[in-house]
Amino acid sequence: MLARIKRHPKLKWALIVLLSLITLFFLFFGSIYFGFWGKIPSSKELTELKQNKATQVLASNGELIGKFYIFDRQPIKFSEFPQHLIEALIATEDARFYEHDGIDNRSLLRVFFKSILLQDESAGGGSTISLQLAKNIYGRRDFGMFGIVINKMQEAVIAKRLEDIYTKDEIIELYFNTVPFSDNTYGIESASLKFFNKHTSELTLEEAAVLVGMLKASHYYNPRIFPERSRLRRDVVLMQMARNNYLSMEEAEEAKLQPLILDYKSYSHDKGIAPYFREQVRKDVSQVLDNLKNKDGKKYNIYRDGLIVHTTLNYKMQQLAEEAMLEHMSQLQVEHEKSYGSYAPWIRDKKILNDAVKRSPKYQSLLKDGLSEAEIMKKLEQKHPTELFSYEGGMETRNVSTIDSVAHYLKFLNSGLLAVDPENGGVQAWVGGVDFRFFKYDHVAQSKRQVGSTFKPVVYTAALENGIDPCSYFSVREVTYEDGWTPSNSSSEGDDPNMNYNLKTALSRSMNTIAVKVLMETGIGNVIEQARKMGIESDLPAVPSIALGTASLTLSELTSAYTSYANNGHYSKPYYITRIEDGDGNLLAEFEPEVSKNRAFSEDTRKIMINMMQATVNEGTATRLRYKYGLQNDIAGKTGTTQDNKDGWFVGITPELVCVTWVGADDHRIGFRNTGIGQGANSALPIFARLMQKMNADSNFNNITNARFAPLSGELAEMMECPPQERDNFFERLFSGKDKDAQKRNNKKEKKKKGFFNRLFGKKDKDN
Structure with missing residues (x-):
């Protein structure tokens, strides 16, 4: 063999190049494995996974009325996932999930030959649920032109370690609790509550398919913004379940006939039920937490530590009170404005308007920047698209100046x-x-x-x-x-x-x-x-x-x-x-x-x-x-x-x-x-x-x-x-x-x- 190589210089150089590439690959992989491009979490660290969790605020009956979070996440147990949700995920994201150890070599080869060499877009992806979990937990960093390669290799190492530490069911649990959905929502429980106003365990087949379908591109398939696009993606998930024998074709076709119906509930700080109450709770809890320390001797964080705040609020009465207030105030506002007509103080009384303008955040910001009174007023008179409060629909977008906006809010009763x-x-x-x-x-x-x-x-x-x-x-x-x-x-x-x-x-x-x-x-x-x-x-x-x-x-x-x-x-x-x-x-x-x-x-x-x-x-x-x-x-x-x-x-x-x-x-x-x-x-x-x-x-x-x-x-x-x-x-x-x-x-x-x-x-x- 060596004699043949010596007689063929080209073969010799090809072998040298191949060995050099293999050596470079292992050196490159070694540099990633041993943390030259950033530390990879050890097996010990992976056994102690701790993600930011939203603090929940509960009504007197235990119903969720709001959350405080950086990332909207509410972890739940594997036992709370309905079987059709798990099957929808596996059929769509990783059909061989139970057969590989974190890296699906067969899928990678398919992707290499069909997607890269033959340009076949239907070949699917080579990423496994374990690889996606690694990305969900640790994210990706910018390494320039080598970024995708370095990140993929780091994720592969993490995925292998995760598979060694956790069972398949535990990996599914971790995945569903960390995966990002639309509208700054993380984890299946938060997504289920936000889009369907129900716990994950209560999701129907069609609803589960909507949420799983969203994972391909959370904004693009956001059912709140793009309902038709989301419905079509849902149907793809249902067909994938049929192809992988989780559903019969008849069951899939029947499910595809169901309309996409959302029961959207926002848990952001300024939307949803009882926002003023929740803000007061946030202030009080933050003050209480200043005097409490966890087992590590550190202060609790209301936005990260997944606390549960129980309150006396009657969820249903709060809903009725908000309805009663809006029904009456929308009518009273009309009477109020009509009674003044063109003699309204928010129009005629320049002192009231000027005082309100000077209290506005925009005026204060420009004043802080050192602008003169004349310069400030000139800027405040410039018109621009602005979202304004309105009883009809909650808000309206109009082309108004800051001064117009201030006058608009002066007229409202509270x-x-x-x-x-x-x-x-x-x-x-x-x-x-x-x-x-x-x-x-x-x-x-x-x-x-x-x-x-x-x-x-x-x-x-x-x-x-x-x-x-x-x-x-x-x-x-x-x-x-x-x-x-x-x-x-x-x-x-x-x-x-x-x-x-x-x-x-x-x-x-x-x-x-x-x-x-x-x-x-x-x-x-x-x-x-x-x-x-x-x-x-x-x-x-x-x-x-x-x-x-x-x-x-x-x-x-x-x-x-x-x-x-x-x-x-x-x-x-x-x-x-x-x-x-x-x-x-x-x-x-x-x-x-x-x-x-x-x-x-x-x-x-x-x-x-x-x-x-x-x-x-x-x-x-x-x-x-x-x-x-x-x-x-x-x-x-x-x-x-x-x-x-x-x-x-x-x-x-x-x-x-x-x-x-x-x-x-x-x-x-x-x-x-x-x-x-x-x-x-x-x-x-x-x-x-x-x-x-x-x-x-x-x-x-x-x-x-x-x-x-x-x-x-x-x-x-x-x-x-x-x-x-x-x-x-x-x-x-x-x-x-x-x-x-x-x-x-x-x-x-x-x-x-x-x-x-x-x-x-x-x-x-x-x-x-």
Whole structure:
């Protein structure tokens, strides 16, 4: 043999070249194997695979409401994969999966001869599931002109090691938990939830084929963007299953006839259900994690460590609350804009517009870059395609300037809703605004607004606690106080200054003049003290106007105060995170409700106040709950409207639920054009009303909707038995005046207190 080579120089050189190439190949492969081009994970490291995992936020029933992630991934076990999903993957991506050890040499030869030499595009690929898994886990780096070769060889080494460490089933499990799908989604469970709103174990044959088909090119076959293209790819997967004997041809053809139907659920931070709530949860959990360390002594990462956050949120009620809010707000917005017409403050009031422009991120960015005012305004006047919020379809793209965009958002009303279980403060529904994508400010947790007449029950509660009889009569007559302030009533109740009303009637009809008189007789200090007992911590001005709700509170704080009426006098602070677990279910942190230990008022006062606020619904300012929305539930409530119609409020109380709604403009200088539109009964109450209608139609809420307040006891009912109003007699009218009216109240004060206590302790009041 050697003699023949010596006699043929060309053969000699060919052999030298061949041996040189083989040597170079092994040297090149060795340089890759031993990490010259980057370290390849060892077998030990591969046994400890740890991928970034999304933190899940769960509703009270365990339903997923959102996730925090860099890569949207939720690992699950092999046992949770339906058989047809596994078969679809193998038939499409690696038909000889159970026959090779990570590298399918037969497939590689086929690819080399048919695809490369014969240019046959139907030859298929040579990549195995194990090779794809290696790529999914470690990605690929840029090595220039040798990149594809180096990456492929590295993946081959990793694939062989994976096959030595893991069983075939475990490799399938790892693959499905790491493979990328469309819309920044990683892993089959996340993809299944996102595109079909169901767990992987529940996927039908056709749905499994859609997801497997997506793996060839996740964007190109995205069923949300390209449904027809995705359907055709699905059919290819079904036919591959038939060719590999996982389906009969008849079964495949029948499956191909099924339509492609998505139930798309976005779990991005600004889309999907309860985005304002999820953002608050993210802030709170991040703060908790700052004080927790894992077994390695490192802080937990909310975006990487696959934690599970359990909350009190009622998934279905949250859906209904968001629906109710959008249904009402889309109609109210039309009324709001129509009422102003061409005189809208977001158009006419240049100061409001200029202030908003200067607060905009674009203006602040240009200012930071050192541009002059004139240069900034010139840039802000340039038009460009912009996505704008719209109730029709959620958004619209228009060619507008930044200034146009700012004016567009100034016109919108916003809203907040918080519904809690009064017994423990557990949040059932949380709506912080009309659309989190465009309005990030949370009107539940962040916003402080004047609360208007929703503060009046605090005044009346303090009055009862300080001995004022619920059957005391107060004149509706206007009075000017020391600071020159003269409160008036917004309705016709003030037309007859000689009329007097008892507490129940005055509260149910929300009479301003009487509320202030009750405050002054009770004592401003006593009212503020009562508010503190009910959990209100914000500053409360010690002025007469506090009776009309000039204090600014958060929606959350107001809700907490009202829980005391439905929770035996104990207020409950809204709470929403019950516990935090790691991915294996180990408890990391647990949280308990915050319920006040001391009663804010007596049980008799509580029952009387509930009765008085039921009158608000049955015969007072909230009667449209009955006549317009047809609600027959036991409901106590209070409407609220602030000065110049800037804010509309409604508080709805049932034995098992306290729900507070607010409506107004983000810029407090923009109010409603008139009281007819802006009053709480018209602006905020309908959100609660629509929510209750939806809950009444769902038997799952029967424990809330069918709950009833206990009737007043005989003694308390007798105490409340008095005419709703009385008119001054001839001599009182003849000598009536502002000073005379005040003197009259002082003269009656002791008599009414005496009557209250006599009836309370069983003594007959001879004066009544």
